[in-house]
Amino acid sequence: MKMLKYTFGLLVGALVLLSSCRDFVDPNIPYSEFDTGAYLRTISRTSTTFNYFSLGSSNFALTLEAVDIEDGATVETVEIEVQHRRLIPGVGLEYTPSEPVNIMTLSASDFAPNTDSRFLRTSFEISAADAIAAVGLTPADIEGGDVFEFSLILNDVNGRSFNRENVSGNIAGAPFYDSPFQYFVSVICPSDLGGTYEYTATNMDSIYGSCDGTISGTTTLTPVSSSPGSYRVTDGTFGFWDCYGDSWGSGNVRINDACNTLSMSGSDKYGASYSMTVVSSTPEELVFVWLNSDGETGEVTMSAMDGTPLPIFN
Missing domain, CATH: 2.60.40.2550 (Immunoglobulin-like)
Structure with a gap:
C-alpha cells in the first residue's frame, strides 16, 4: 500500500510538472x-x-x-x-x-x-x-x-x-x-501652457467698489493631471482682492485650453464661479476679461516670462 501511494504521488507530480511547463x-x-x-x-x-x-x-x-x-x-x-x-x-x-x-x-x-x-x-x-x-x-x-x-x-x-x-x-x-x-x-489638441506668466491687470470693478490704476505681478498655470488642457490659476482675480485687503486663499479656478479656445471654470473660496472672454491674442501677449458670479471683473494682459511665443487663442 505504501508503494502504491508513493507511485501515485510520483505520477501526480509528473502531471503537474508537465502541465506547468507546456508551452x-x-x-x-x-x-x-x-x-x-x-x-x-x-x-x-x-x-x-x-x-x-x-x-x-x-x-x-x-x-x-x-x-x-x-x-x-x-x-x-x-x-x-x-x-x-x-x-x-x-x-x-x-x-x-x-x-x-x-x-x-x-x-x-x-x-x-x-x-x-x-x-x-x-x-x-x-x-x-x-x-x-x-x-x-x-x-x-x-x-x-x-x-x-x-x-x-x-x-x-x-x-x-x-x-x-x-x-x-x-x-x-x-x-x-x-x-x-x-x-x-x-x-x-495638444496644450502646453504650464508655467509662470507676467500680467498687468486693469479695469477692475465690482459691486463692492473699483480698484483704480493697474496691478502687476506673476501667475502660475499649473497643469491638472486628471484633465488635459486644464490649468489651475494662482489667483483667479489676478490681484484684484488685494484692493480689499483680502487674499485668494483656497480658491480653485482653472483656465482651460480646448484647441486654442480658452475658458475659465471653477470657483473661489466664497463659492463664486468664474468665466473669461478673450479680447485679443498675439504671440507676444494675451488680453482677456475675467468675470465671477459675484460681479467682480478685471482685464488682464498676460505674457510668458521667458518670451516663449503664445498660441493664437479664441
Missing part, C-alpha cells in the same frame, strides 16, 4: 461562437491619436501578433475598417459614414517571424489624411474631439472571421490578450 496556446480561446480561434494581440500602440494642429503628419500605427494554434499561420487576411464620429451636444453621436468602410487589408504575407516570440507579427501605419479621405471628409471638416473608430476583422484559412462582435471580454480587455479588434483614435 503552447490553449486552443479553447473563449470566443462566443467558436471553440478554437485566433486573435490579434496588441504588441505596440505606436500612435493612437491625431494632432489637430498637424493632421498632415499624424497617423495611426500598431504592431500586432497573430495568436492561434499554429502560431499565427491560420491567418488569411486582416481587414481594417474606419468610421468617423462626433458628439453633438444635445443630440448624441453622429457617425460618418453610417457604416464602417475598408481602408486597408493585410494579407498573410504581411505577418512575419520575430525575435521576441514564436508568433507571427505585423506592423502597419494609416495616415490621418487617408483616414479622413476614407470616410468622405476633408481636413477642414475635422474638429478637436472627433474620434476615428478603427475596427479589425481577422479572416482565417478555415473561412471564419473574428471581430469586435464575436470576441469575448477576456480576449478584448485582459492585459495578456489585449485584442479588442477596435481602436479609438481621438483628434487631440
Whole structure:
C-alpha cells in the first residue's frame, strides 16, 4: 500500500510538472461562437491619436501578433475598417459614414517571424489624411474631439472571421490578450501652457467698489493631471482682492485650453464661479476679461516670462 501511494504521488507530480511547463496556446480561446480561434494581440500602440494642429503628419500605427494554434499561420487576411464620429451636444453621436468602410487589408504575407516570440507579427501605419479621405471628409471638416473608430476583422484559412462582435471580454480587455479588434483614435489638441506668466491687470470693478490704476505681478498655470488642457490659476482675480485687503486663499479656478479656445471654470473660496472672454491674442501677449458670479471683473494682459511665443487663442 505504501508503494502504491508513493507511485501515485510520483505520477501526480509528473502531471503537474508537465502541465506547468507546456508551452503552447490553449486552443479553447473563449470566443462566443467558436471553440478554437485566433486573435490579434496588441504588441505596440505606436500612435493612437491625431494632432489637430498637424493632421498632415499624424497617423495611426500598431504592431500586432497573430495568436492561434499554429502560431499565427491560420491567418488569411486582416481587414481594417474606419468610421468617423462626433458628439453633438444635445443630440448624441453622429457617425460618418453610417457604416464602417475598408481602408486597408493585410494579407498573410504581411505577418512575419520575430525575435521576441514564436508568433507571427505585423506592423502597419494609416495616415490621418487617408483616414479622413476614407470616410468622405476633408481636413477642414475635422474638429478637436472627433474620434476615428478603427475596427479589425481577422479572416482565417478555415473561412471564419473574428471581430469586435464575436470576441469575448477576456480576449478584448485582459492585459495578456489585449485584442479588442477596435481602436479609438481621438483628434487631440495638444496644450502646453504650464508655467509662470507676467500680467498687468486693469479695469477692475465690482459691486463692492473699483480698484483704480493697474496691478502687476506673476501667475502660475499649473497643469491638472486628471484633465488635459486644464490649468489651475494662482489667483483667479489676478490681484484684484488685494484692493480689499483680502487674499485668494483656497480658491480653485482653472483656465482651460480646448484647441486654442480658452475658458475659465471653477470657483473661489466664497463659492463664486468664474468665466473669461478673450479680447485679443498675439504671440507676444494675451488680453482677456475675467468675470465671477459675484460681479467682480478685471482685464488682464498676460505674457510668458521667458518670451516663449503664445498660441493664437479664441
